[in-house]
Amino acid sequence: GAGVSQSPRYKVAKRGQDVALRCDPISGHVSLFWYQQALGQGPEFLTYFQNEAQLDKSGLPSDRFFAERPEGSVSTLKIQRTQQEDSAVYLCASSAPARPHTDTQYFGPGTRLTVL
C-alpha cells in the first residue's frame, strides 16, 4: 500500500511569501505529526493531530506557522510571511489508530523549503 506522501517535494519562496505544504497520511491512520528538520540535524516536533483535533502545537516556532487537518485525513502546514530561518525540510508522519504513544510513526519524504 501507499506510504505517507508529501507535496510539493521542493518549494522555493521569496522572503515574505506564504507557503502551504501538504501531507497525505497512510489511509486509516488517526495520528499525524509534523516535524521540522534543519540540514544535518535531527527532526524537531512541530505539531500533532488526532483525527481533526490538534492536540499539541507546542513546537510551532511562531504564530506565522499554522496547521490544519479539517477532515481527519490530509493535513496542511501553512507558513505565513516566510523568513530565511524557515528554510528546512518539513516532515510529516502518521501512525495507526489511537495509539500514538506505542505505534510506529511512518514518515513521508519531506518537503524541502528554501526561502530566498
Add this chain to the structure above:
Amino acid sequence: TQLLEQSPQFLSIQEGENLTVYCNSSSVFSSLQWYRQEPGEGPVLLVTVVTGGEVKKLKRLTFQFGDARKDSSLHITAAQPGDTGLYLCAFRRNTGKLIFGQGTTLQVKP
C-alpha cells in the same frame, strides 16, 4: 541543550570497517529508538530498545540499551556503502511526539 547527545556527528569510513555510534543523556528513558534516514527520504525506524542492558541485532547492526537506560549504542559490523545515511536516536513522549538527537552522518566509501 540537546536532551539526547549523539556522537560522533560525522563519520567517514571505508567499506568493511566496523563502527559504533553513541546516544547519551542524563535522563532515564522507558525506551529509545534508532532510525536511519537516507538523503531525500524520511527517517525509518530500525529498532526500539526497552529493557536496560538489552541487546538487539538486525543483520550487521547491533543495538544496545544501557543498564541505567540513559544511553544507547549502535554498532555496525563490516559496513557497506548501503549503510550510508543519517542515524538518529529518539525517545517518544507519552503524547507520541518523538524527540530526536542531532544525528550521526555516516559515509561508507566503496
